[in-house]
Amino acid sequence: MATVREEIPAAGAGKLLRFWKTFGPGLLWAAAAIGVSHLVQSTRAGGEGGFSLVWIVLVALAVKYPFFEYGPRYAAATGESLVEGYYRLGRWAVWVYLTITLATGVVIQSAVVLFTAFVFAHVLGVDWSMAVMGGLVLSACALLLWFGRFRALDGTIKIVLLVLAICTLVAAVATLPRVPEAEIAPWPFAEGSDAIRFAFILALVGWMPSAIDISVWSSLWTLAKDRASGIRASVGEALLDFRIGYIGTSLIALAFLTLGATVMHASGESFSPEGAAFSLQLVDLYAETLGGWSRPVILVAVLTTMFSTSLTVMDGFPRAIARSVRTLLEGVDEEPKEEREIRGYWISLVGLAFLTFLVFVYFVGNLTTMVDFATIVSFLTAPILGYLNLRAVTANHVPGRFQPGSRMRAFSWVGLFLMSAIALVFIVSLLL
Numbered sequence: 001m002a003t004v005r006e007e008i009p010a011a012g013a014g015k016l017l018r019f020w021k022t023f024g025p026g027l028l029w030a031a032a033a034i035g036v037s038h039l040v041q042s043t044r045a046g047g048e049g050g051f052s053l054v055w056i057v058l059v060a061l062a063v064k065y066p067f068f069e070y071g072p073r074y075a076a077a078t079g080e081s082l083v084e085g086y087y088r089l090g091r092w093a094v095w096v097y098l099t100i101t102l103a104t105g106v107v108i109q110s111a112v113v114l115f116t117a118f119v120f121a122h123v124l125g126v127d128w129s130m131a132v133m134g135g136l137v138l139s140a141c142a143l144l145l146w147f148g149r150f151r152a153l154d155g156t157i158k159i160v161l162l163v164l165a166i167c168t169l170v171a172a173v174a175t176l177p178r179v180p181e182a183e184i185a186p187w188p189f190a191e192g193s194d195a196i197r198f199a200f201i202l203a204l205v206g207w208m209p210s211a212i213d214i215s216v217w218s219s220l221w222t223l224a225k226d227r228a229s230g231i232r233a234s235v236g237e238a239l240l241d242f243r244i245g246y247i248g249t250s251l252i253a254l255a256f257l258t259l260g261a262t263v264m265h266a267s268g269e270s271f272s273p274e275g276a277a278f279s280l281q282l283v284d285l286y287a288e289t290l291g292g293w294s295r296p297v298i299l300v301a302v303l304t305t306m307f308s309t310s311l312t313v314m315d316g317f318p319r320a321i322a323r324s325v326r327t328l329l330e331g332v333d334e335e336p337k338e339e340r341e342i343r344g345y346w347i348s349l350v351g352l353a354f355l356t357f358l359v360f361v362y363f364v365g366n367l368t369t370m371v372d373f374a375t376i377v378s379f380l381t382a383p384i385l386g387y388l389n390l391r392a393v394t395a396n397h398v399p400g401r402f403q404p405g406s407r408m409r410a411f412s413w414v415g416l417f418l419m420s421a422i423a424l425v426f427i428v429s430l431l432l
Helices: 013-022 025-033 036-049 054-078 082-089 091-124 130-174 176-181 198-206 214-229 235-264 275-290 294-330 338-393 406-431
Strands: none
Touching: 013 214, 013 235, 025 054, 025 130, 025 214, 025 235, 025 294, 036 054, 036 091, 036 198, 036 235, 036 275, 036 294, 054 082, 054 198, 054 214, 054 235, 054 338, 054 406, 082 091, 082 214, 082 294, 082 338, 091 130, 091 275, 091 294, 091 338, 130 176, 130 214, 130 235, 130 275, 130 294, 130 338, 176 235, 198 338, 198 406, 214 294, 235 275, 275 294, 294 338, 338 406
């Protein structure tokens, strides 16, 4: 393991070089967040409501920001992950997080990898079963992580996200001349044929930009980057890194919404409710509307979106499970047994991959139902995990100068109230 060394922040070019060495965890978080929520949900938001749902996307991005930021903030301030932060609140907090992770991990990974496999099969022009294509995607990601470890993950995601950003933004800019033609739906909650389904709005809010639990992944990636680079990022560097990723994630969400509003909204076509099929219909629609040149651009955007998500999901879940189990077994005061965590990581990765493959073979027809279950779990537990993140980052063992300020804390409480209210509305909507 590389020794992490503390360094006095440099000035000028040296400061920039140092930041580049610590740069990356924010992009990994962005890659995990940019997936179905952006490609499907954001595009559907534009397709169903034109630009009338922009404010909902912006509010969701703003309200959830503090809880995602607390991951890298806590890691840089303490040298620990949020899992240890939860443990310091009580073992129950780690059990809550681990239970949520185990309840949703296989289902979310199955959905993401299946989506990716479907798109790759289309691009390659093969008619193989989804079990075979899904197995190939799983194997490719696992081999990349095995041979390259964190450095390969970090380097690959930087390249993939660069391609994704360029293709998505180019496509969105190409549709800007059509903005004046894009109709804006009435108030989303209005009654009538033009009303946007309330359930869709709830889902859009719940998964924009992602589920709160990946804030733990962000803290773990921050520590992993420290070990890989041999430099412990300062709190300022970690926050700047994360904010770059968050701003990029937000821009890509708005770009996909713009694509939906300017091209899909006016098409009048009926789109598949299945995400993978929807994405290919989208590619065809852009090619028909903007010209053949746009097909490869949009297709590459779809491919890079889903591959980056698959790769980070396959790393994030095992990393979080292994750290949670190690922390529950060892606590936070003993010298950590990293060999145990590394072994736990690979056992978790292989185990999740195997269960995902079984889903492809035996339960792929029920995947939509399972995804709905995982979505509801993540949606309803968001206020709980958000509260744990706030408690962890404001605990006594976190140096006061690194804790969020009074305005950020107040905004966090506003966010917790709104997420709790939305979760309550969701529960009531299920009962009515």
